[in-house]
Amino acid sequence: LLVYVDDLLAAGRSKAHLAELKTLLEKAFKLREISHVLKYLGLELIWDRSAQKIWLHQRGYIDKLQRRFLPEGPPRRSPKTPISVDAFKEMTFDDAELQGRTEEEYRQRVGSLQFAACTTRLDIAFACSKLASEQTVRSDQHWKELDRCIASLVGTRDVALELGGEATNLRLVGFADAGDRQSRSSTSGYIFTLSRAAILWASKRIKCVTFSSAESEYISAVEAGKEARKLRFLLAEYGLLNEDEPTTLYVDNQSAISVSEGMGLKGSLTHMERRYMWVQQMVARRKMKLQHILTNEQSADYLTKALHFPAFDQCFGRVGQVRLSAKGSAEGVSSGEE
Incomplete structure (x- = not known):
């Protein structure tokens, strides 16, 4: 039984066990039941009961990030990796580049990315960690790397975590x-x-x-x-x-x-x-x-350092990250666009 404020998610081995749990909870709370869970706390679920698999993704959440932070739309070519290999090695400061951009806005964007990094998108976890550790420094390079990470996430919005399939x-x-x-x-x-x-x-x-x-x-x-x-x-x-x-x-x-x-x-x-x-x-x-x-x-490896695309893509494919088709089913893995 998972509890977050007033959102509960229950799983059990049988419908009888779940019915018993529901009866106990209804004695103390007024419940609104959703039998087939498709969304929970910003996560979206795709089920395949015959294959005993679940895919967790955040396409809806990433779309909201795009509308908020990239209102002009994603770039024609998404970055292949969320952070460049030489990020922050040579700092450059250009006030013209930073005009109208504040540290508060920087922190808001990093925080929004971190939610995705902590829930389904481990491929951007290192980039988020690096960006978060640099929040008190304002430079054009910080913003370029932050924009790159957002563009990379938007360009790979259909990536999901594939769970299950091997119960034994x-x-x-x-x-x-x-x-x-x-x-x-x-x-x-x-x-x-x-x-x-x-x-x-x-x-x-x-x-x-x-x-x-x-x-x-x-x-x-x-x-x-x-x-x-x-x-x-x-x-x-x-x-x-x-x-x-x-x-x-x-x-x-x-x-x-x-x-x-x-x-x-x-x-x-x-x-x-x-x-x-x-x-x-x-x-x-x-x-x-x-x-x-x-x-x-x-x-x-891709949680500890910025990698070139071939090495990054190999890590991406080893931990259950797959791409979803437009219909919502899982397809072959590829983490970046040309």
Whole structure:
């Protein structure tokens, strides 16, 4: 049972269970029932019961963003990626470019993008994180990157998350990465998938200063491990977790894996705080294991840095993001327009 203010969403194994829940709720509240949910809190749902799949998308929400922020219509050619590879590396300031544009308007646009990034559009999560971290600086480059992200989102308005289809193989898998070292504070990114579909993700700056890529990668794995523990509790409550099988977390740094396996803090990692070492306990108890993956196969790569289109598109297709046809059904994957 999901509750947000006065909006409730209930799911159950049988109609009898749902009817019983409805009866209990009606004793305390006046309900208006919608039996077949197509919209919920800004999300739109497409169902295929025969295939046991659901597609979550936000075409309606993105259309509202276009009318508000791109009243002249989307560009003829949408950007292939939501943020350029060289974003914010060289700041330029031009008051003529900023005429009539305020920091408040900048924050409004970033906030609107973040809602999409947190719900279905993980492909713009890094761009939103980067734009949000730069809110106090006004430059023409900030606005160009912000406009690029909006145009990219509008140009890919028909992208959805495909969930379900493999009820017998509900395996929780995580991917953790770190990158974008323009400063000592790196960016951490992680994704968790269930049946190869993304169910949880984040792209955020690591709060402490790191001195090596190994340290950044390990701290990113620690942050992902915290979420893995929560997800394991949730899946266990639903009876969907094999307690004897550790959750695999894929990382592309061998040093981070060595530390997680209890080989000690060596070399550049000797200064790390002990509070990061609880991952070793998770690994020792077979609740989680870190496994190496090649960088070009790392699904969390586009949550930690700006990528060129080929690498970005590969990440896009690994986590259940698909394109919807005009009729609403799922088609082949492609994340950008020419």
